[in-house]
Each structure stands twice: as structure tokens, then as C-alpha cells.
Amino acid sequence: MMMGFPCISTDCEGSTDVIQNNVNGLLTPRDDEDQLFKAMIRLAENDSFRETLGRNAAKSVDHFKFENAIEKWAQMIEEA
Numbered sequence: 001m002m003m004g005f006p007c008i009s010t011d012c013e014g015s016t017d018v019i020q021n022n023v024n025g026l027l028t029p030r031d032d033e034d035q036l037f038k039a040m041i042r043l044a045e046n047d048s049f050r051e052t053l054g055r056n057a058a059k060s061v062d063h064f065k066f067e068n069a070i071e072k073w074a075q076m077i078e079e080a
Contacts, residue, residue, distance in 0.1 A: 001025065001061045006053030008039045024056040 001007055001018070007025040009015035019025035026043070028035040043050045062068060 001057035002064065004054040004058040006043060006050055006057050008036065008043070010036075018061065020056075020060070022053075024053055024060045026053070 001024065007015075007019060009019055009025065009027055010030045011021075011027040012030060016027065019027055021027040026039040028039050043053070063072070
């Protein structure tokens with residue numbers, strides 16, 4: 001996601017904390033190969049949708065970047 005790629009994941013704990021379905025990636029039900037396949041085809045066939053998800057993905061994970069994480073840690077330490 002940091003590289004601007006839309007991701008497809010199952011709707012399990014962890015991925016649902018990062019991926020907003022149809023906003024910055026796609027979530028599919030667990031153990032549903034048909035929905036996973038449909039999500040893959042949807043991204044492969046729809047350039048503008050794929051690019052939009054990719055742009056949104058890159059923006060949505062900015063807070064995970066090293067420099068941003070270090071800044072947050074510094075703020076927490078100063079407030080302690």
C-alpha cells in the first residue's frame with residue numbers, strides 16, 4: 001500500500017484495521033475463493049478504479065512511515 005498498490009485481503013482482523021473496502025483496497029470474505037477471484041478481475045479490468053485505490057492506499061498508510069512513526073513516539077515520550 002505504501003507503494004501505491006491497491007491490496008486485496010480477506011476481511012480478517014488486522015487487514016480491516018488498514019483497508020477500507022472500495023476506498024484503499026478490497027476486502028473479501030474469508031474462505032470465499034469466488035469473491036477473491038472477482039476482486040482480482042475487478043482490479044485487472046478497471047484501470048481508473050485500480051489507480052484510485054492505489055492513490056488512496058498510499059495516503060492512508062502515511063502514518064506507518066518511519067519518520068512519522070518516530071515523530072509519534074517522540075510525542076508520546078514527551079507527554080509521559
